Amino acid sequence: MSVWAILLAAGQGSRLAASGLATKKQFLPYEGAPLFWKSARTMVRVPRIAGFVFVFPEGEAEDGARTVKELAAQDDFSLPCLVATGGPRRQDSVHNGLAMLPKDCTHVLVHDSARPFASAPLIASLLAAMDGGHDAVIPAIPVADTIKRVAEDGTIAETLPRAELRACQTPQAFAVPLLQRAHAICREKSLAVTDDASMVEAIGERVATVPGEAGNIKITTPEDLRMLTTNAPVAYPCVGWGYDVHKYGPSRPLKIGGIPIDGDLQVVAHSDGDVLLHALADALLGCLGKGDIGQHFPDNDPAFDNIESAVLVTEVLDIAHREALTITHADLTIIAQTPKLSTYRRRIRDNVAQLLRVDPARVNVKATTEEGLGFTGKKHGIKAVACVTGMRQPQGAEN
Template sequence: MSASGEVWAVLLAAGSGTRLANAVGGVKKQFLSWKGFPLFWHSALTFSKTPAVTGIIFVFPPDQVDEMKEVVADLDGTDSLGMPFKVTAGGKRRQDSVFNGLNELPSGCSHVLVHDSARPFASAAMMSSIVDMMRNGRDAVIPAVEVTDTIKEVDGDIVKKTLVRSSLKAVQTPQGFSLPVLYAAHEQAEKEGWDVTDDASMVEMAGKNVHICSGEEGNVKITNPEDLKRIEEDSRILPCVGWGYDVHKYGAGRPMVLGGVPIPGGPEIIAHSDGDVLLHALADAVLGLFGGGDIGHHFPDTSAECENMSSGIILKEVLVKAEDAGIEIVHVDMTIIAQIPKLSPHRELIRKNVASLMGLDKNQVNVKATTEEKLGFTGEKKGIKAVAAVTGLRKYS
């Protein structure tokens, strides 16, 4: 593979998908919505996250090309691919659609990944491995997985032969090719009247070696109505961590409150709300679990409604946002940094109150207090700081 040649993807979304379309009110499978986007766009996003891929050719049904140009432009405006793309019309057969896509590739393209949009679960890692093999001199690379069922060759309802499973593979997409090799195979297929089900078959018939790389069990194709359950049920639970930080000056203002607990004899706090530095850091950490911004965005200090607002209310509201985002909070670790006052007498009560506010067991909450050895802002008794780390589990579906 030329070091200077570009790798483009041809994303096929031109099929009729009759079996599935009939089951879902006539909607073609590539246009079914999943996680807020049509199926084909998920594959496009994965290509955009594959460093070696330069651009994408979208291939749609001929009667929908103008419409889909606008759809793709809108989708790119919402969740940008960050790469060039083109939209073109498909043909009667899959191989015709691929050939139309190849004819749209720029002159700088040397290799191509051909992918079925009905396989929305293919990973960027697998795509990268295909490109790596092409960089090592392979002209055709396809992903494949082991066949786990016994396969029979039949004639009608009569078994003719049991195939040797160890020599069989189930093939997936994307399939990677040297562009000159694939283009020549398509020209030969057109000339000699071949009718194939995938590009690898065409390249094999043209006398070229096709190499196998590891496919993915999860890289399934949405073909039948039953396959829709994979979309509906597909979910992953992954850990997430949020980190929060807040600081307040000492001075005439609000009585000191930490974790919702009043601190008798503590310095007053200059603040717009109640000045609970610990709950502010904690609320920011909760927002960090799901990319929710910061409390300054949700509760601005210019808002009259936030004047002297209880930080417990702030925390409760961000906890609702976290729940809506599919977050289950499992652990909280907080540190208060202050030279004064002495906080050890209040630590357990703070811990218990924070656990209650968050609906957690006390063992899921940790509170620490430390000084900065009389150094800096807190060491000079000018104010107080707090940091918080929150661990959660997020369901992605």
Template sequence: MSTSAETWAILLAAGSGTRLASATGGERKQFLSLDGAPLYWRSARTLAAAPRVRGLVFVFPPAELAAREQELAELFQRQPLGLPWRAVPGGERRQDSVRLGLGALPRECGTVLVHDTARPFATAALIRRVLDALDAGAGGVVPGLAVTDTIKLVDEAGGVRETLRRSELRAVQTPQGFARALLCLAHERAEAEGWEVTDDASMIERLAAEGLASPVIVVDGEEGNVKITTPGDLERLRPQRTEEPVTGWGYDVHRYRLHENESPARPMVLGGEPIPNAPEVLAHSDGDVLLHALTDAILGCCAGGDIGDHFPDTDAAHEGRSSAIFVKEAQCLARERGVRIVSADLTIIAQVPRLGPHKERIRANIERLLELEPGRVNVKATTEEKLGFTGAKKGIKAVACVSALRTWKA
């Protein structure tokens, strides 16, 4: 395959889905809802995220083409995928739908992926494996899984004719990859000679047997790349709750009061702990630089914006306010969004005052504030070796890293 040729994907969404009709109320499986969009959209998003895919062709039931085109236009407006797309009517058989999809490909397309949209969980890594094998010279590439059950070949009466060797068997999946010209040739032959096949690789296998194509290669498939086929498979489409780690980072700075006429000046407080004999800080609230950084880090864990969005220093209601309130309100927002804080690592940077004697009390205070068990919060203090504004004793800064677990509806 020429690496300069464009790769397009044909997404097959024209099937009747008769085996699931009773379980879905007559709705075709490729149009069932997943994450607030039709099932086929998940495959479109995955294929569009593959760097080498340059366009998408959707194949829909002929009677629904206009409605599905409108639906696609709305989906692309809501979530642009950054690729050109086309929609065409499908045919009576799967191979007819592929042939019609091939006819909609642009001239620049040299490589094509064919994917069943009833397999919504294929990954970008799988797409890359298929295309890499195609680059290496395969006539066609299919993902496949080793067969774990013993497979027997039987006759029409159910009699066993042969026990097949599992080591030589693979259960194949999509997307399957092909050179466009070769796949077009295969479909022309199939149409002219009346071939009946269940996948496109079967056509290329026939051409390879005649010496007209390189062999079809099987690459590793994915256990999760299942095809929605039976009523039991529908459970995979229902919202699931998954928990994953997230990290938030916060940074804040306050100037020291260096002149009598500077205001508003606040006694230094760090992590809710008063620091005696320390420079005063200029701040609208209580000026707790460490809790301000912590607030931003918590908001980072839940994509909640920053401290200025929620507690602007132009709001008189926050004048002199305890920064512990900011932390608790940010924590409430994080909880509403499914975030559970598990640890915090905090660093204070200042030339003065000396903070070593205060670190343990600050740490314990923040553990109480975050409702964490002992050992979940770490507080560090350092200088910048008399460099910068902190080294010149003009101010103080703090950074905070919060680790959390966020529960999502998948």
């Protein structure tokens, strides 16, 4: 892929202007440069970004180009930086930015410069999803509030199912031909949209999601400006480690990583006994500093009798999203003398990746024996270890 980024800095900031702010938000000073440059500084750290197109308001593109040139020299940017003039609507500004992309550009990130805190790991997750075959990918986070549709008379018309709702963010990633086609059709049909993913949806194409970041806020209201004057949320790395053991015996059919294993082996367990997913859940809880799986799902609670371990992992992932954890990698090891797992490894990896909502390239699955030693070597049981790495927003940054 040849990936460029379109950084939108063409907004008028009408809500902030109405509150008395004279400077457009994208030009507010932050960390020694205009706010729009913060996103460029983040993206330039992503090795696969090949260049930038900055989109400035009409009448300000010439000054914007001079500013970009000065900032690029100051920060020793080695990537090309082009400038386009914005239009009356956001989609017009994106259209003008697309027109500036070089012919060899295959994929593009479209980002609102008013979201200055999007992280490099978030961008990497979008690129990984495109590597996995998606032509349109956006970051999304679960909605915390109950959302209702309101009728014209102000009464509640419908309560929407919160579990199905997501708040969408930028940057949004697209294959260039798809986004160009979406823009052309929407212009032809005079469709107005609020983001580029909506355009792709409008022409009947699918849009994938990756977990967004709670700290990836958009500077919109006067209250949001506090994020620029106080310590901004900075994601920090975290590591969690998990370990689990189950003995063989008549109870539950053997399942590893959510995949049923052929044969007669069974494990003794209160839940479905998936040793790998139990270790994974503990590793996720380790990243969060939230104890272990036994604290959250006690093995003497009838509610968890024979429950699928994937459900338990999903419950932990809900906590992870609320705590603003972005999973970057999972390294998993199964330790057993029997069964042989080489033919299952890819299926286990793909299933765990789907469960974590990450690209399979960010999940590694290994299987080993203990050469006849210990209880696993004597075929009395099975164990697994899991290591999960992630990036997490400081506590309270999501508020």
